[in-house]
Amino acid sequence: MLEVSALQKNYQVGKNTYEVLKGISFTVNDGEFVAVMGPSGSGKTTLLNCISRYIPVDAGQIRLGSTDLASLNEKQLAKVRNQKLGFVFQDFLLLDGLTVRQNILLPAIIGETVSERVEEQADHLCSIFGIQHIMHKYPAEISGGEKQRTAVARALINHPLLILADEPTGNLDSKSSRAVIDTFEQARTSLSATIFMVTHDSFAASFCDRVIILRDGVIWKTVVKGGRKRLAFQDELLDTIREMGQ
Ligand SMILES: Nc1ncnc2c1ncn2[C@@H]1O[C@H](COP(=O)(O)OP(=O)(O)OP(=O)(O)O)[C@@H](O)[C@H]1O
Ligand SMILES: [Mg+2]
16 A cells, blocks of 8 residues: 655754664555654654655655556646545545535545536535534534535545555544544545544654654554553553653
C-alpha cells in the first residue's frame, strides 16, 4: 500500500540546514490503521507533507500502491492527491459557503466525477457517520465533532487508497474525539480504508494496529497492538512516551 524508504528531509533556513527526517523507513499495509506519535517538532507533519508530496524530499522513496510518487509531475501528483489520497486536518478546512453535503462532494467536484452514484455515496457516508440530519446545514451551524465527521466523509468520497490525517482529534473534547476514531474504524470496516494518522493523543492511538514513534528524526520505536486489549495497548504507549521523555 504505502512504502516509505530511507526518507530524508532537510529545511534550509538562511545558511543553516535543519535535518528533520533522517532516514525513515516503514510500510503501511492495506486496511491497516497506523498512528505516528512523537514530541512537538519531531517531524510528524513534515512526514505527512512528504508523503503527499506537498513538499520536496531530499532523499528516499515513497511508493503508493504501484506508483513511485517521486516519478510524477505536478499534474499527475494533483490527480493522485485527489483520487488516491484523502486528507483530514486538525482544523477541518471545510468551506464556509458550502453545506455539509456540498463539502463532502468537493473532491468529486474537483475531480469532475460528480454523478448520481457519487451523490448516493455522499448520502451513504452521511448515514454511516450520523450526519444525515445536518447535511444541508453550513459549517458555522454545526458542532466541532460534526465538522470533523464531515471532514472524514469528504476524505472518503473518492474511495482513496489511503487517508492521511494530521491531529484529527486535536481540537476536540474526548466525546468528539471518540466519534472521530469511530468514523475511522467504520471507514475501515465498511469501506476497507487504510488510515495513517498523526496524533499526540495516546487514547486515539490506542485504537490503531500499530504506532510509529518518531524522535530526533528517526523512528525511535514501533509499538504493535497485537491481540491485546485497547487499555493494555494504551498503557504501553503511555509508558513508551514516558521512557522517551527521560
Ligand atoms: N517550512 C519550514 N521551514 C523551516 N523549518 C520548518 C518548516 N516546517 C517545519 N519546520 C521545522 O521542522 C521541525 C518539524 O516540524 P513539524 O511541523 O514536522 O513537527 P511536528 O512533529 O508536526 O510538530 P507538532 O507536534 O508541533 O505539530 C520543527 O523543528 C519545525 O520548526
Ligand atoms: Mg504537526
